[in-house]
Every structure is written in C-alpha cells, then in structure tokens.
Amino acid sequence: METYTNLRAGEKGAYLSIVAYIFLSTLKLIFGYVGDSQALRADGLNNLTDIVASIAVLIGLRISQRPPDDDHQYGHLRAETIASLVAAFVMIYVGIEVLLTAGKSMFSANHSQPDTLTIWVSLFSAVVMYAVYRYNLQLAEKIKSTAVKAAAYDNRSDALVSLATALGIIGAIIGFHSVDTITAFIVGVIILKTAYEILKEAIHLLTDGFDSDVLARVKEEAAQIAQVREVREVRGRQHGNLMLLDVTVAVNPNLSVRRSHEITEEIEQNIQIMHPNALAFVHIEPYDPKEVIICEDDYHF
Known part of the structure; x- marks a missing residue:
C-alpha cells in the first residue's frame, strides 16, 4: 500500500x-x-x-x-x-x-x-x-x-x-x-x-480537527455527480498521512441498487483524484419521496 x-x-x-x-x-x-x-x-x-x-x-x-x-x-x-x-x-x-x-x-x-x-x-x-x-x-x-x-x-x-x-x-x-x-x-x-x-x-x-476548505471542495464535487439530489453530510479526519472522508448523499429512492453503488464508486474515484492520500466512505440515503421528480433517466435496471 x-x-x-x-x-x-x-x-x-x-x-x-x-x-x-x-x-x-x-x-x-x-x-x-x-x-x-x-x-x-x-x-x-x-x-x-x-x-x-x-x-x-x-x-x-x-x-x-x-x-x-x-x-x-x-x-x-x-x-x-x-x-x-x-x-x-x-x-x-x-x-x-x-x-x-x-x-x-x-x-x-x-x-x-x-x-x-x-x-x-x-x-x-x-x-x-x-x-x-x-x-x-x-x-x-x-x-x-x-x-x-x-x-x-x-x-x-x-x-x-x-x-x-x-x-x-x-x-x-x-x-x-x-x-x-x-x-x-x-x-x-x-x-x-x-x-x-x-x-x-x-x-x-x-482531536479530529480537519480543513473545512477540503470538506467544502469534496461536497461541491459530490454534488456534481449525476443523480445526486443532495449532499447531506461530509466529514473528515486525518489518520497519520491518510485522509478519511465520510460522505452522505441522497438519491432517488427508485434507483436500483446497482446504480446507487455506481454513484458511490464515482464519488470515491473523484475524491481519490482530488486527494490521492484520501480514503472515502460514501453512504447512500433515499431522497424525500415528496420532493422526488421522477425522471426516466433515474431508472436503471
């Protein structure tokens, strides 16, 4: 490693x-x-x-x-x-x-x-x-x-x-x-x-202090991913020379598990490009159904 x-x-x-x-x-x-x-x-x-x-x-x-x-x-x-x-x-x-x-x-x-x-x-x-x-x-x-x-x-x-x-x-x-x-x-x-x-x-x-500017950039990058409706939380901590990031995003609850997983991988890869010494953990949550606008592109089976 x-x-x-x-x-x-x-x-x-x-x-x-x-x-x-x-x-x-x-x-x-x-x-x-x-x-x-x-x-x-x-x-x-x-x-x-x-x-x-x-x-x-x-x-x-x-x-x-x-x-x-x-x-x-x-x-x-x-x-x-x-x-x-x-x-x-x-x-x-x-x-x-x-x-x-x-x-x-x-x-x-x-x-x-x-x-x-x-x-x-x-x-x-x-x-x-x-x-x-x-x-x-x-x-x-x-x-x-x-x-x-x-x-x-x-x-x-x-x-x-x-x-x-x-x-x-x-x-x-x-x-x-x-x-x-x-x-x-x-x-x-x-x-x-x-x-x-x-x-x-x-x-x-x-004491788990972390650069707020880095968190802001990660949040902005995650928000650019297609079908990410909301970036709810981005947390980070430094573990030696390794940067640990926890990202929670909300997507259309009607998305397939496969597509949701692809979104997490895309976010993780983008973070890796931004910060090669980072290890990201992306959590997917359902977007509020009342606010979901059903789009044909949101369905992947």
Missing part, C-alpha cells in the same frame, strides 16, 4: 535529522565550552533534545507501519501524530531550561568574550540545518507526513537559531558582552515557539 511505502520513505528524513543533530550538538557543545560562548552551548543543548525528538519521530513512523489488527481496524497511522506531540513536549522542556539559564546569566556580573571560532561553528551549523530542512520539507510534502513535517519545522528553527547565535557571538566579541546572553534567551523563545506550532497542529489532528 502506498501509505506504508511513504512511511518507510519518511524514515530517511528522521535518520538524516538524527545524524545531523548528533554531529552538530557535539560540535557546538565542544566549541561552546572551549570558545566560552553561552549562546553556542544553549544551541548545542537544543540540538541534543532534537536528537530525542527525531528518535520519537522515527519510532512513530515505525509504529505507523504496523498493519490493522483487531484493536486498530484503521491501522496504527496516528502513532505518527503522537510522535510529533512527544517531540513538541521535549522541545518545550529544553526551551524552558535555556530561558532559565539565560535569565540567571543576565544578572551575573561575569561576562566573558567568546572565541572567534564559535562564529564559524554557528554559521556552518546554520547552513547544514537549512539543507536538512529543505530535504525534509520536500519529503513531507511528497509523502504527506505530519511527523516529517514537524521534523522539518524543527530543522528550520534550528537553522535560524544557529544564525542568531552567530550574530550574538559577534556582538559579544565587539564589546557588547550581554548580547551573547540575550541571544541565548532568544534561542529559548524560538525553541518554545516552534514547539507550540508543532503541539498545536498535533492536538488539532488528534
């Missing part, structure tokens, strides 16, 4: 993020301590949590690939969204820690001057993470994965954080010693902002 093939493809993005974060966090923490930059150390700690978040995404993608069973008739695809939720909570924890550390440092009288090398480490990290972000974003759009998309957003925030860190270090080196600490504080805010965005989307999906 294409859905599970896409999930396996999504693992590449998770593995890439893990490798990049291990390398960069090690690099930043070493040079952050050697070069005496609090902002670079904060950025390194941020990347350590990103490793945990990326592992959570990877585990979620693995669990999502399990086939349906007696307890999970629709499969385990929502494990992917839960992985995004876990990643967000990990980021919130680290963001708060970075803010607390930066807050204490602001009231400290000891301000050191970071080494120039820490600037290049930050800029190099920003370039690497932006490249990882672009790869994961394209992959997420291709396979319709919320977990890989969350990972991509995290990659983007890390690239921005590394760039901000470089600017903060430059400020500290030229004499504005508090800039390094202020930058560390900004890093914490960016981490929390990214975590909030991921958390908001994950909760929206887990």
Whole structure:
C-alpha cells in the first residue's frame, strides 16, 4: 500500500535529522565550552533534545507501519501524530531550561568574550540545518507526513537559531558582552515557539480537527455527480498521512441498487483524484419521496 511505502520513505528524513543533530550538538557543545560562548552551548543543548525528538519521530513512523489488527481496524497511522506531540513536549522542556539559564546569566556580573571560532561553528551549523530542512520539507510534502513535517519545522528553527547565535557571538566579541546572553534567551523563545506550532497542529489532528476548505471542495464535487439530489453530510479526519472522508448523499429512492453503488464508486474515484492520500466512505440515503421528480433517466435496471 502506498501509505506504508511513504512511511518507510519518511524514515530517511528522521535518520538524516538524527545524524545531523548528533554531529552538530557535539560540535557546538565542544566549541561552546572551549570558545566560552553561552549562546553556542544553549544551541548545542537544543540540538541534543532534537536528537530525542527525531528518535520519537522515527519510532512513530515505525509504529505507523504496523498493519490493522483487531484493536486498530484503521491501522496504527496516528502513532505518527503522537510522535510529533512527544517531540513538541521535549522541545518545550529544553526551551524552558535555556530561558532559565539565560535569565540567571543576565544578572551575573561575569561576562566573558567568546572565541572567534564559535562564529564559524554557528554559521556552518546554520547552513547544514537549512539543507536538512529543505530535504525534509520536500519529503513531507511528497509523502504527506505530519511527523516529517514537524521534523522539518524543527530543522528550520534550528537553522535560524544557529544564525542568531552567530550574530550574538559577534556582538559579544565587539564589546557588547550581554548580547551573547540575550541571544541565548532568544534561542529559548524560538525553541518554545516552534514547539507550540508543532503541539498545536498535533492536538488539532488528534482531536479530529480537519480543513473545512477540503470538506467544502469534496461536497461541491459530490454534488456534481449525476443523480445526486443532495449532499447531506461530509466529514473528515486525518489518520497519520491518510485522509478519511465520510460522505452522505441522497438519491432517488427508485434507483436500483446497482446504480446507487455506481454513484458511490464515482464519488470515491473523484475524491481519490482530488486527494490521492484520501480514503472515502460514501453512504447512500433515499431522497424525500415528496420532493422526488421522477425522471426516466433515474431508472436503471
């Protein structure tokens, strides 16, 4: 099934993020301590949590690939969204820690001057993470994965954080010693902002939130089908990277079962064309007989 093939493809993005974060966090923490930059150390700690978040995404993608069973008739695809939720909570924890550390440092009288090398480490990290972000974003759009998309957003925030860190270090080196600490504080805010965005989307999906525009387009498309008298209800929910749609339409009660079934198939096929990652369930109901205008074309035996 294409859905599970896409999930396996999504693992590449998770593995890439893990490798990049291990390398960069090690690099930043070493040079952050050697070069005496609090902002670079904060950025390194941020990347350590990103490793945990990326592992959570990877585990979620693995669990999502399990086939349906007696307890999970629709499969385990929502494990992917839960992985995004876990990643967000990990980021919130680290963001708060970075803010607390930066807050204490602001009231400290000891301000050191970071080494120039820490600037290049930050800029190099920003370039690497932006490249990882672009790869994961394209992959997420291709396979319709919320977990890989969350990972991509995290990659983007890390690239921005590394760039901000470089600017903060430059400020500290030229004499504005508090800039390094202020930058560390900004890093914490960016981490929390990214975590909030991921958390908001994950909760929206887990509580069966759905794009109303998609529902409106599906309803409009179903209404165009010949002999559909009324589209009574269109509901949708996201199940991992799979879109589940329930459509209820009313037709002439005098139609044959065969023709009614053909109508459901036509609606399902049109939805599949509009949204390849969608699975539609179409329910046929009789139109109010009092309002039925009997037409010769409505009869198929």
